[in-house]
Amino acid sequence: MADMELTGAEIVCSCLRDEGVKHVFGYPGGAVLNIYDEIYKQTAFEHILVRHEQAAVHAADAYARCTGQVGVAIVTSGPGATNAVTGIATAYMDSIPMVVISGQVPTAAIGQDAFQEVDTVGITRPCVKHNFLVKDVRDLASTIKKAFYIAATGRPGPVLVDVPKDITQHSCVYEYPKSVSMRSYNPTSKGHAGQIKKAAQMLLEAKRPMIYTGGGVVLGNAAPQVTELVRLLGYPATSTLMGLGGYPAPDPLFLGMLGMHGTIEANMAMQHCDVLLAVGARFDDRVIGNPKHFAKEARRIIHIDVDPSSISKRVRVDVPIVGEVAQVVDEMLKQIKASKEKPDQTALKAWWTQIELWRAQDCMKYDRESGKIKPQYVIEKLYEVTGGQAYVTSDVGQHQMWAAQYYPFDQPRRWINSGGLGTMGFGLPAAMGVQMAFPDAAVACITGEGSIQMNIQELSTCKEWKLPIKVILLNNGYLGMVRQWQEFFYEERYAESYMTSLPDFVKLAEAYGHVGIQVEKPEDVEPALRDAFGKYKDRLVFINFLTDPRENVFPMIPAGKGLSEMILV
Amino acid sequence: MRHIISLLMENESGALSRVAGLFSARGYNIESLTVAPTEDATLSRMTIVTRGSDDVIEQITKQLNKLVDVVKVQDLSDGSHIERELMLVKVRASGDLREEMKRMADIFRGRIIDVSDKTYTVELTGPGSKLDAFLQAIDPAAILETVRTGASGIGRGDRIMKI
Ligand SMILES: Cc1cc2nc3c(=O)[nH]c(=O)nc-3n(C[C@H](O)[C@H](O)[C@H](O)COP(=O)(O)OP(=O)(O)OC[C@H]3O[C@@H](n4cnc5c(N)ncnc54)[C@H](O)[C@@H]3O)c2cc1C
Ligand SMILES: Cc1ncc(C[n+]2csc(CCOP(=O)(O)OP(=O)(O)O)c2C)c(N)n1
Ligand SMILES: [Mg+2]
Numbered sequence: 122m123a124d125m126e127l128t129g130a131e132i133v134c135s136c137l138r139d140e141g142v143k144h145v146f147g148y149p150g151g152a153v154l155n156i157y158d159e160i161y162k163q164t165a166f167e168h169i170l171v172r173h174e175q176a177a178v179h180a181a182d183a184y185a186r187c188t189g190q191v192g193v194a195i196v197t198s199g200p201g202a203t204n205a206v207t208g209i210a211t212a213y214m215d216s217i218p219m220v221v222i223s224g225q226v227p228t229a230a231i232g233q234d235a236f237q238e239v240d241t242v243g244i245t246r247p248c249v250k251h252n253f254l255v256k257d258v259r260d261l262a263s264t265i266k267k268a269f270y271i272a273a274t275g276r277p278g279p280v281l282v283d284v285p286k287d288i289t290q291h292s293c294v295y296e297y298p299k300s301v302s303m304r305s306y307n308p309t310s311k312g313h314a315g316q317i318k319k320a321a322q323m324l325l326e327a328k329r330p331m332i333y334t335g336g337g338v339v340l341g342n343a344a345p346q347v348t349e350l351v352r353l354l355g356y357p358a359t360s361t362l363m364g365l366g367g368y369p370a371p372d373p374l375f376l377g378m379l380g381m382h383g384t385i386e387a388n389m390a391m392q393h394c395d396v397l398l399a400v401g402a403r404f405d406d407r408v409i410g411n412p413k414h415f416a417k418e419a420r421r422i423i424h425i426d427v428d429p430s431s432i433s434k435r436v437r438v439d440v441p442i443v444g445e446v447a448q449v450v451d452e453m454l455k456q457i458k459a460s461k462e463k464p465d466q467t468a469l470k471a472w473w474t475q476i477e478l479w480r481a482q483d484c485m486k487y488d489r490e491s492g493k494i495k496p497q498y499v500i501e502k503l504y505e506v507t508g509g510q511a512y513v514t515s516d517v518g519q520h521q522m523w524a525a526q527y528y529p530f531d532q533p534r535r536w537i538n539s540g541g542l543g544t545m546g547f548g549l550p551a552a553m554g555v556q557m558a559f560p561d562a563a564v565a566c567i568t569g570e571g572s573i574q575m576n577i578q579e580l581s582t583c584k585e586w587k588l589p590i591k592v593i594l595l596n597n598g599y600l601g602m603v604r605q606w607q608e609f610f611y612e613e614r615y616a617e618s619y620m621t622s623l624p625d626f627v628k629l630a631e632a633y634g635h636v637g638i639q640v641e642k643p644e645d646v647e648p649a650l651r652d653a654f655g656k657y658k659d660r661l662v663f664i665n666f667l668t669d670p671r672e673n674v675f676p677m678i679p680a681g682k683g684l685s686e687m688i689l690v
Numbered sequence: 691m692r693h694i695i696s697l698l699m700e701n702e703s704g705a706l707s708r709v710a711g712l713f714s715a716r717g718y719n720i721e722s723l724t725v726a727p728t729e730d731a732t733l734s735r736m737t738i739v740t741r742g743s744d745d746v747i748e749q750i751t752k753q754l755n756k757l758v759d760v761v762k763v764q765d766l767s768d769g770s771h772i773e774r775e776l777m778l779v780k781v782r783a784s785g786d787l788r789e790e791m792k793r794m795a796d797i798f799r800g801r802i803i804d805v806s807d808k809t810y811t812v813e814l815t816g817p818g819s820k821l822d823a824f825l826q827a828i829d830p831a832a833i834l835e836t837v838r839t840g841a842s843g844i845g846r847g848d849r850i851m852k853i
Contacts, residue, residue, distance in 0.1 A: 242704060247715050251758040254704070271758060304853060305700050305761040430752035433745070 129258045129289040130155035133222060136265040138165035139297040142193050144184060144557050145169070146177040150197025151237060152224025155289035169557060169586060172578040174201050176550035178208020179576070182217050182279075183547075183554030186537045187512060189342060191272050192219040192554065198226055199237030202283075203244065207544060209279050210248035214541025215363060216340055218277035220268045227287040228256060241283045250278030258291035263298050270301040275308025276428040277340055308427065312444030312452060320423040320440045321456035323396055328468035330356040331394035333379065336363030336540070337401015337426060339533040343446035344368065347400060350450055353457065354464055357476055359387035361402050362525055365536045370529030371509075376476065377485075380408040381678045382522045385687060386479040388676070392418055392684040393475075399424045401446045404435040405541075412436055414683025425449045484676050484689060485526060493669040494643050496520060496595045499650075500527035503565060503593060506650040511563040512537065512555045516548035516572030519601035522674040524567040546575030549592065553579060556588040563591070563654060570596045570623055580633035583661050591653045592663040594626060597670045605673045609688070630663035638664045692721070693747050693767045694739050694843045696851055700759040701727050701734040708757050709736065718742065718750050722775075722840025733761065733853070737843045761853055770846040776813070777821045778803075780835040783810040787832055798824045809834060817841075 127135060133156050137145065146169045149157045160168050171177040174196045181192030192212075196205045202223045212219045226235040242254045251271050253264050261284070268280040324330060338347050338360075344367045351358045351374055358368050359379040368375055377384035379391050391397070391409070397420050402408070409415045412435055424431075424438040425446055432441045442449055487497045500523050503511070513528055515521040515538040530536045537555060539547040552566040573594055583590055603618040627637030636657050640649045646666065653662040676687040699705050706725055713720050721739040728735045740750060747765065754763045766773075783791045784807070795802055795812045798820065804811035814824055818841055825833065845851065 243707070246704075246708065246711055303758075306758050428756065430749060430756050434749060437745075 124294050126292040127295040128155065128159075128292045129261055129284065130159040132258070132261050132295050133265070133284065133289065134159045134163045134165070135295055136262055136297055137193065138163065140191075140265075140269050142166050145193045145195055146171055146180040146184070146554070147195035148174050148177055148197065148201060150201050150224060152198035152201075152226060152286045153195060153289070155286065156195065156222070156224070156284075169553070169582065171550065171553075171582050173576065174204035175208045175546065176553070176576050176579045176582070178205045178219070178221060179211065179544075179547050179550035180554035180557070181219055181221075182208060182212040183514060183537050183551035184558050185212075185217050185219055186551075187534050187555045188558045189534065190218075191269055192217070193222070194219070195222045196224070197237070198224040198241070199239050202239055202241040206244060206248065207546075209245055209281065211539050211542045211544045211547060212279040213248045213250065215336060215539065216277050217279065218272040219279040220265070220272050221279060221281045223281060223283050225254070225283045225285040228285045229287070231285065241281065245281050248279075249281050250276075252281040252283065254283045255285065255288050258288050259293045261288060262295060266298045267301050267303065271306065276431075309429075309443045310427070310445045310448060312425065312442045312449035314452070316440055316442045317449060317452045318456055320398070320442060321453050321460065322462075323421060323423060323440060324354065324398060325457065325460060325462045325464055327356075327394075327396035328465060329393060329395040329472045330354070330398070330464075330469075331390050331396070332356050332358040332398045332400065333360075333391060333402055334358060334364045334367050334400045335361040335402025337446050338364050338367035341401060341427070341446040342533075343401070343450055344533040346447050346450040346454065350454055350457075353454065355469065356464075357390050357473070359383070359391060361405065361408055361540075362538070363540045364402060365525060366530035366533040369531040371531055376480070378525055379684075380405070381410070382526065382674050382676065385482050385484040385676060385689070386476055388678070388684040388687060389479045390476055395420050397422045399438070400450065401426060403431045406435070409436065410678045410683045410686070411681055414686070417683070482689075486690065487672075491669065492643065494640065494646060494666055496523045496597070496666075496668045496672055497527050498643065499593065499595060499646055499666050499668065500524055500567070502647045502650055503567075504528045506647065506654055507563050507565065511535070511565045512559065514538065514548045514551040514555060514564070514566045516566075516568040517543045517545045517602075518569045518572060519597070519605065519672070519674050520567050520569045520572075520595040523595070545572040548572060549576050549579045549590070552590045553582060553586070553588055556590055557586070564589075565591045565593050567593045567595065569601060570594060570598065570620055570626075571600045577629070580630065580635060580661070580663075584634045587659075588661060589659050590661050592630075592661070594663065594665050595668050596623070596626070596665050597668050597672065598623070599670055602674070608673070609677075610679065626663060626665040630661075635661040635663055638662060640664060640666045691743070691747070691767075692739065692741050693765055694737060694771065694773060694841060695751065695754070696764045696766050696843055697736045697738070697754055697760055698728070698762040698851065698853060699734050699736065699757070700761065701732050702759055705734060705759050708759060709738070709754070712753055712757065713740075716749070716753065718746065724840045724842050737841055739841050762851060764845070764851050766843045766845060769849055771843050771849070772846060773817050773841045773843045774815050775818050775821055775841045776815045776839045777824075778837045779812045779814065779825070779833065781810050781812060781828065782808065782832040782834060784808045787829075791828070791832070794824070794828055798827070800824065
């Protein structure tokens with residue numbers, strides 16, 4: 122075996138096998154035919170044929186989000202690659218580890234405007250962590266190894282490997298490298314001991330502390346450490362949209378999500394704290410609003426992030442700590458436990474009293490008597506029916522925010538959504554990725570009638586793989602999030618945000634071979650959900666909830682405003 | 691503030707476009723950029739001249755470091771360093787100008803490296819300010835063509851950037 126030669130196509134499959142990949146999402150075409158021929162012959166992994174390349178990439182991305190492993194997608198050259206770009210950019214913005222293998226025209230044809238040629242490396246360069254064009258079959262295995270290594274280490278991200286067709290035909294001896302060492306790439310994992318000490322000290326001195334966690338806690342598998350830290354100190358905690366589940370939301374120390382659609386208590390505590398610990402969060406514009414307004418109140422900031430460029434990017438910090446959240450917080454816990462100092466309980470009590478006053482405003486209340494189906498109510502019922510244990514994927518819009526606000530996640534990797542790019546069309550393919558990873562889990566895709574139509578073709582993939590996803594369509598007949606902005610900021614001129622001529626979603630679901638249910642009255646919400654997760658447990662169920670078309674997401678911080686300038690119900 | 695940043699990166703195809711793309715995508719300005727392989731052919735050395743507030747420069751160095759192909763980044767402006775730029779200028783050199791141009795080239799320690807009946811081509815190296823001064827010192831109407839490389843920079847004394 123030792124010096125038997127394999128073709129490039131065989132090498133691609135062997136690398137995936139040796140990397141331990143179990144599921145690959147993709148779509149064939151001319152440039153990857155050799156690879157697909159080898160996929161046909163192998164048994165190490167399953168290939169899931171999607172109906173659009175964007176969906177392959179979203180599915181691989183969600184697979185990575187829910188498992189923590191690197192997701193894998195394969196697409197052909199030209200249109201295959203361009204269709205994949207939205208998916209790649211989505212993963213890039215949320216720092217998701219993923220390897221995309223794209224076919225390319227034969228080496229000799231590159232630059233000739235060949236059939237289905239695009240400069241894939243050039244097009245994807247700004248939205249990948251790194252990419253490669255393989256020019257020699259002898260570099261193929263080491264390049265794929267590097268791709269997995271780069272995708273998964275440091276700040277994770279998508280890596281693309283562009284493989285020209287002739288390379289898949291050439292052959293060489295195959296050996297999958299056991300390890301990678303790159304002089305140009307050595308992400309920091311261990312935080313600076315002195316800085317951690319300083320941070321621990323600062324935390325213990327705080328009078329009005331706040332802990333703000335983000336996607337990095339989930340990505341870095343640091344939920345246990347962060348939870349322990351928050352509980353040890355008894356400090357209030359909040360999370361970004363991306364970090365939900367990193368700290369158990371039902372816990373009283375948790376103030377809910379912060380930011381544009383965050384709670385009063387989270388935003389006010391963020392604005393008025395004197396020491397802020399930011400963990401794996403990047404002070405996004407949807408989180409702190411206007412940085413000038415945020416800077417009005419004096420506070421000292423500690424920031425833990427594996428990517429130095431996330432630190433002091435939008436907000437100056439006092440104690441930067443570059444490193445893996447899990448390692449840094451572990452070390453911090455040791456320091457705090459060993460310290461003779463304890464948090465100032467009197468100050469902390471006064472701070473909590475203030476926070477409880479904010480919390481008492483009950484900013485998540487909504488009209489329960491309207492007789493209409495309130496989208497919030499549907500999510501609450503979904504939470505009840507699934508016992509809070511579902512994997513929830515989402516599309517983008519109002520429904521996404523309601524899902525984040527009314528489904529209190531108590532574990533990481535259960536809430537799967539596109540935060541950074543905000544990609545409509547993400548939800549259904551994401552649910553496929555999750556259901557492939559966890560065939561027996563309850564998977565719900567919360568979506569809008571706008572978003573679902575951006576990748577609705579995937580109902581066919583779901584049929585092929587018998588994926589029992591529950592599509593929870595909060596159908597308000599509007600591009601609701603757009604309509605909300607138009608109502609608030611454009612004097613109710615609803616330009617192109619109204620969706621007429623919607624399909625009959627029940628029939629559509631049935632046409633794809635699934636179960637369709639329409640729900641028009643509040644009292645039918647719960648029974649429909651119970652049927653979906655009970656009677657039709659093993660089927661894909663598409664529930665079309667006709668929700669109150671005028672409902673808005675509150676609280677809301679208008680763009681350019683500060684954290685304490687929320688619009689309330 | 692003007693900064694001069696040196697970097698060593700893997701001499702891979704597309705390496706330059708990663709740096710150039712980073713600057714344009716993030717809206718950083720590039721005054722000049724020079725690049726060539728080093729004595730170790732697997733490495734390229736780049737000198738970038740840019741302008742920005744301290745915060746922007748901090749982001750630029752962090753973002754450059756983040757590029758997977760970049761091995762080392764140094765802001766030369768942080769310490770003492772030397773900058774040199776090469777310029778080739780083709781000037782009118784007929785009649786009275788012929789003597790005048792020779793004299794100016796000498797004053798600026800330039801060399802005339804090509805001669806025709808009506809022109810001289812002058813080679814000049816130095817900090818950018820010296821090259822600017824030369825262009826200002828001669829009659830603008832006499833300048834036929836200029837080409838400049840952009841600055842190359844290196845630390846002074848024992849300040850060495852190597853891997
Ligand atoms: C319609 C809409 C509305 C939105 N409204 C809100 C809102 O109200 N509130 C809100 O919070 N967001 C909102 N968002 C999402 C927002 O756009 C951002 O995506 C999100 O806030 C970013 O989350 P984050 O700061 O946790 O960063 P992420 O994008 O999750 O980044 C993670 C950070 O952690 C770091 N990191 C990664 N791994 C590790 C590790 N192992 N160790 C240490 N550090 C690590 C990374 O370098 C990065 O800096 C909204 C999005 C949409 C589409
Ligand atoms: C691909 C894409 N195009 C446009 C947008 C802008 N956008 C954000 S939310 C939204 C409306 C979504 O409508 P729907 O899916 O019905 O959800 P709703 O807000 O009504 O719950 C739009 C158009 C986007 N995020 N993604
Ligand atoms: Mg809608």
